[in-house]
Amino acid sequence: MKEIFEIRWHGRGGQGAKTAALLFGDAALSTGKYIQAFPEYGPERMGAPVQSFDRLSDKPITIHSGITNPDIVVVLDPTLMKTIDVTDGLPDDGYLLINTHKSPEEIRKEFNIKGKKIATCDAYKISEETIGKKIPNTPMLGALIKVTGILDLNQMLKDTEKKMKKKFTGRPEIVKGNLESIKMAYEEVKQE
């Protein structure tokens, strides 16, 4: 791993881009890493394009600037690809992970992307099957750790379970569905 590994999340307001960054950061923390997780704040509106970020390191992180050259970009909503340049600042060897039913090859062709490592995961389908709702952020966590290898899957599952149990006391089906979605995305993510 690089000294500091940086992630940028693209989503739409209300889709859980912030929650995804926080969940991932928290899970990384429980594996002993130093972390930062922060959203980009502006006038928040449901549906508007939003970003959030993670920094992970084995050493304390003191930098507090925004992230401009992430190691991986995660896109929670495929329609964002048409409206914003999600590859902005992403280096040539960086990862681009997109929630879409299309294959990495199709995406590369459709958006004429040169370089980068593209991975895709149909997080809408997975979340509908497991959680019963179109919530892409938890499945994308599974896809993210598969693609980057930055965290251990079981650690991630354990940590998410702990946190969700607290938040959804008395609704075990939600917790189970979310965990299932992470596992399924981990298995199903497509890479070039």
Next chain:
Amino acid sequence: MEKIIMAKTGNESMAEAMRQINPDVVAAYPITPATEVVQIFSSFVADGLVDTELVLAESEHSALSACVGAAAAGGRVMTSTASQGLALMHEVLFIAAGLRLPIVICEVNRSLSGPINIHCDHSDTMASRDSGWIQIYSENSQEAYDNTIQAMKIAEKAFLPAIVSVDAFIISHSMERLEVLPDNEVQKFIGEHKKPYDLLDVDNPITLGGLDLQDFFFEHKRGEIEAMKEAKPIIIEVGKEYGEKFGTTYGFFEEYMMEDADFAIIALGSTAGTTKVVVDSLRKKGMKVGLFKIRVFRPFPFEEIKKALEHIKVIAVLDRVDGMSSFGSPVFHEIRSCLYESETKPVITNYIYGLGGRDIFPKEIEGVYKELEEIAEKGKVKNLINYLGVRE
């Protein structure tokens, strides 16, 4: 003693410290980006995790006024605010300090309007710098937590109110690794609540807030000024004790690679952390650079700062606020003023940056160090006052 590792934002960290302090009264009027501090704390109240009387006032002016009343009546009192909120508290700030009430504000540094903005700069606390409050700036969530706990103890030893601040969003809403102390250790550290007097002690009645005219006002102010000076050894003592008990010692400032440095940047808050990254990378290239992070801005530790900076050749003071036609910005003034007494008289320049939350990147900070080197080589300063990161 086992510390608990958590992932917490700056706001969550300060709220957590407030829970562990368990104040008698919190009177507040939540405001962005400090809203969460009060919101989270109010859930602690609702869940019965604290014994606090939570007063939700109709404005920040009323909130701090209620704090003044509660503290004068002998309670341990805290609140939280930001920007316009602190501005609306402004006149009550002076009253709290004048009455020597050890209130602690968890503050989030946000630009003062206008134009309206919710992001970080230091214009809010800098506008309150001469109100008689102790001011402690935090670099990250951990410091926000540690500083809040220490501030309570410092305030009650010095009988002065204290502001602990963090940078809006950059820290207040950024989740970071936080080491949380056990509840009982925090209680043991801050100790029994100490009060300067007790308005509710009916056996020893006192009058407070009397009209104080030409014949006594000056004497009372002189006493308050002395209390600010006397707070200095208290801050050091509390910071040392915190280090002995919990591992991290705090002082007036942090010196990062300063010992043999020729060029130094002075910064407050989160930018100090970003500057450390630049110092590390320039040191690898052989440049003798250092960072001087000011933690305690009030009381201003001028003797200590003078001693610490005398050996530096060229200094850049990074101010996240502008003095609006004063000669440079507040931190620059103070630094330059205290080094006027030194024989070596380092060259000191001012960089105003980051107003309204404009991000500052390592590249820009590196540029500042390069300019300092250039000044040393050419022996002259191009611009004493500079604006960093603004479009011309």
Next chain:
Amino acid sequence: MKKGWKELPIGTQITKPGSSEEFKTGDWRTEKPVIDFDNCIHCLICWVYCPDSSVNVSDGKVTGIDYDFCKGCGICAEECPKDAISMHSEAEGE
């Protein structure tokens, strides 16, 4: 000699209750109330109205005016139902 800053109690406290008793306001007066005890019925209306608590009363009877504190506002004279209080210039007889 008034106290210096080092001797003052913390936080602008006034630690002695009722210290206003030491501040005589009688010299603010330009007119003084005088009670005609032949007409006074001891109804205590002057005592009720006096804003400076300067009507002396003993055993339910008016005994006189406390000239150390009476500012000469004349409210007692105005309110007296028997016109038993009259205001006299302090300059009289000078």
